Amino acid sequence: MKIKNLALAVAALYAGSAYALEPFVIKEIRVEGVQRTEPGTVFNYLPVKVGDRLDDDKAAASVKALYATGFFKDVRLEAEDGVLIVAVDERPTIFQININGSKDFDKDQLKKALKDNGLAESLIFDRALLDQATQELKRQYYAKGKYSVDIKATVTPLERNRVAINFDISEGAVATISQINIVGNQAFKEGELLDLFSQTTGGWFSWITKDDQYSKQKLSADLEALRSFYLNRGYLEFNVDSTVVSISPDKKKIYITVNLSEGKRYTVTDIKVGGELLVPEDEVRKLIRIKEGDVFSRELVNESTQSISDRLGNDGYAFANVNAVPELDRDKQTVAFTFFIDPGRRVYVRNINITGNTKTRDEVVRREMRQIEGGWYNASKIRRSKERVDLLGYFEDVNVETPQVPDSPDQVDVNVSVKEKPTGNVMAGIGYARGTGISFQASISQSNIFGSGKYLALGLNTSKSSKLYSISYSDPYYTPDGVSRGFDLYYRKVDPTQLSLGQYNTAGVGSSMRVGLPISEFDTVNFSLGIDRSEITLLTGAPQNYIDFVSAFGSRYTTLPATASWVRDGRDSALYPTRGALRRVESLVALPGGDLRYYTLSAQNQWFYPLSKTFTFMLNAEAGYANGYGGRPLPFFKNLYAGGIGSVRGYGTGTLGLKDSNGDALGGNRKVVANAELLFPIPGLKGDKSARLSVFGDAGSVWGSGDKMSFGDLRYSAGFGLTWVSPVGPLKFSVAKPFNPKDNDKVERFQFQLGTLF
Missing domain, CATH: 3.10.20.310 (membrane protein fhac)
Structure with a gap:
């Protein structure tokens, strides 16, 4: 008995075709036709074995199973005297x-x-x-x-x-966008709408940004940006009717046409609050940013619902749902909103789980958590916890999720997953700063020693004007409640003549201990106490006041500097700030017991305000005051200076104020600097946060102890700047025009600085 070509029509077996066979009991199975495949593999996939009774259904199932492996392009079953013969034709590899x-x-x-x-x-x-x-x-x-x-x-x-x-x-040539047309717009000009698109018809930087190359995903994002633009300006019924993308016959040019319907502009007439109000209605209404009489804005509505959800989240309602339901009056072009609140169930945090930290200890991450286990869920504390873990600088990525605990609707876990990055750094390089000249920097540091979160650095810096060798150690959690402690040891040698700041040299060695006390999430009070031993060497041509000071107090000094400072950092980023403020107040006193008696006071207020998604306005104000006490004058080498990058651009570094007979700046005991700056990305590089341009205006000066402060003494400048965090270090350029330089001022219209000096 033989069954031939059973595999030719598996379905025919189910229809009782001519390939039907007389059932029999399998005494043996033999495989034929295999070259690479082991017979055991065939046996493994066969749904029958020796001793089974083979009928039409099992034969069909066997053929199907072998075909399903993908190993064979033909499968045949034959039977002879109780032997099942499996003949296969393998697919090539x-x-x-x-x-x-x-x-x-x-x-x-x-x-x-x-x-x-x-x-x-x-x-x-x-x-x-x-x-x-x-x-x-x-x-x-x-x-x-x-x-x-x-x-x-x-x-x-x-x-x-x-x-x-x-x-x-x-490969052929790249097809570029030749034309983008918007049809149906009446309220806004086409050019204004096209500025919203990330895809363009090309520009100076298109060879870098590739923004003239068509992408379906980018077009979808551009259409959403267009929709948001209209919805945020009152056009509640705005709609993109169609989008047509065509390509030229040579497949080198892309044409995009967007057809839209603007609809009418709507005004908000009423705001209501409904649902379960666990928060007083007055407090809820304060969180609603859109008001009666405002032009409709989807952005404000979304921010309002999010603010209410976050407020409920702070009380433990992790899954609160807030919906803004509109009521349209198309004839009057008005809309009323009812914010329905469903707080859901109040939940608390069961466990905080940390994963991904192969080197960093769990406690380093846990001590930054503001949400505690067993406490009510608090959305703001969880967000702040993520920010603090991210600010450690030990991780490439920090992700926080709050899944509900299975079968426990009133519990969630906080899962913190991190991706570690190298925290050790060995650096050697050359930098150049206008004024200080060429410098060599080298350092070795580890900001997360043995995964403990402690910091240790060894460094050296040499330039034409200064040399510095230092050791620094910090423990950010010297106590469990976040008190930090650190130590510094250094040797410094400075030659101010290279900066036109005086005919003298200084050399000194010192050490200090630092303590930082956090008083809030954003405020820190810092204290330090140190000892410094320095020697002054006057050069030929030194001014008389330098000579008089050395004659009265000698050329070698032991100083006991003590500092106290308060810092409040509310910026959204230290590298690329767009909003927030940085405030700093610091005082330094040379304590009795040393050879010098002086103090300095300084204050800074830096404020960032976003004008749009790309433009940020920055204001900076700094003031400083220094003087001697206990019958001793302020040492001339502790004077305050202004001018240069980071101060008043367009003037030489530290050269503002009075000069000596050699034309070198004397500095002073009072300083004022103010900067106004408009920051924006480089055209064509909107998403790159490593570089941005600025238009600035600067003002500032210094005054000596016997000088009367006057606005007439201020120096002013304006110009363009570039800041770039390059692979070789921070790079700053400025081109400035000084408006009122005096005859003895050192003017530098172009200034730049490469690298960060110790």
């Missing part, structure tokens, strides 16, 4: 894949894309997967704007049932 003509993509990158689609060396060859993989390669090129790409795939049979696959790629 892929011996090699060759990619020719690829320039825009690395070949390994393309091979990875092929592998993700099931096409890789040593895998079973499937013609359908080859077609699918070819389309995937085309999509890779389409994403780069190369719509004219041509990909030909050829399959070459090889011995031992193998194949070689060759992809011949003709």
Whole structure:
């Protein structure tokens, strides 16, 4: 008895076809036709075994199971004298894949894309997967704007049932956006709307930003930006009717047409609050930013619902739901809103789980958490916890999730997942600052010693005007409640003549201990106490007041400097601030017991205000005062100075104020500096936070102890600036025009600084 070609029509078995067989008991199973596949693999996939009774249904199931493996292109079952013969014809395997003509993509990158689609060396060859993989390669090129790409795939049979696959790629030219048209706009000019788009018809920086290359995902984002623009300006019924994207016959130019309906502009007539009010209605209404009489704004409505949700979240209602339901009057073009509040169930935090910290100890992360285990859920504390962990600087990424505990609707866990980054740093480099000249910097530091969160650094800095060798150590949690403690040891040598700041040299060695006391989430009070031993060497041409001071008090001094400062940092970023303020007040006193008696007071207020998503306005004001006490004058080498980058640009570093007979700045005991700056990204690099431009205006000066402070003494300047956190260090440029320089002022219209000096 034989059953032949059963695999030709599996469905026929279910219909009682001519391939029906007389059932029999399997005495033996024999596999024929395998070359690479082990017979045991076939046995493993077969749904029957020796001793089973084989009938039509089991035969069909056996063929299906073997086909489903993907190993075979033909399967046949035969039976002879109780022996089941499984005859197979194996699919070929892929011996090699060759990619020719690829320039825009690395070949390994393309091979990875092929592998993700099931096409890789040593895998079973499937013609359908080859077609699918070819389309995937085309999509890779389409994403780069190369719509004219041509990909030909050829399959070459090889011995031992193998194949070689060759992809011949003709990449073609990049298709760029030639024209973007907006149809249907009446309230706003087309140019104003096109400025919202990240995709453009090209500009000076398009060769870097690729903003003239079409992307379906970017177009969707641009349309959403267009929708937000209208909805935030009252056009409640705005709609994008259609979007047409066409390509030129040569596939080199893209044309985009957006058809829209603006609708009418709506005004808010009434605001109501409904639902379950666990917070007093007056307090809820204060959180609603949109008011009666305002032009409708989706942004303000969303901010209002979010503020109410956050307020409820602070009381433990983690899953509060707030909906703003509109009531439209199309005839009057007005809308009323009812904010319905559903607080849900109050929940508390069961566990705080920390993952991803392979080196950093759990306690380093946990001590930054403001949410506590067992306490009511508090949204603001959880957000602040994430910010504090992120500010540690030990992690590339910090993610916080608050999933509900299974079968416990009143509990959530706080899952903190981190991705660690190297925290050790070995640095050696050369920097240049206008005024200080070429400098060499080298340091080795570890900001997370043994995963403990403690900081240790060894550094040296040499330049034409100064040399510094230092050791610094800090423990940010010397006590469990966040009191920090640190130590510094240094040797410093300064030659102010290189900066035109006086005919003298100083050399000194010192040490200090620092303590920081946090008094709120944003405020810190710092204290330090140190000892400094310095020596002054006067040079030929030194002014008479320098000579008189050294004659009266000698050239070697032991000083006991003590400092106290208060800092409140409410900026949203230390590197790229766009909102918030930085306030700092500091005092230094040379304590009795040392050879010098003097003190300094300084204050700074820096304020950032976002004018838009790209423009930020910054105001900075600084003031300083210094004097001697106990019958001793202020040492001339402790005078205050102004001028240069970080002060009044356009004037030499530290050169404002009175000069001696050599033209060197004497400094003073009073200083005022003010800066106004408009910060914005480099055109074409809107998303890059490593660099931005500015237009600024500066003012400032210094006065000596016998001088009367007058606005007429202030120096003014204005110009353009560039700040760039480059791979080799912070880089600052400024081009400034001094408005009222005096005859003895040192004017520097172009100034730059590369690298950070110790």
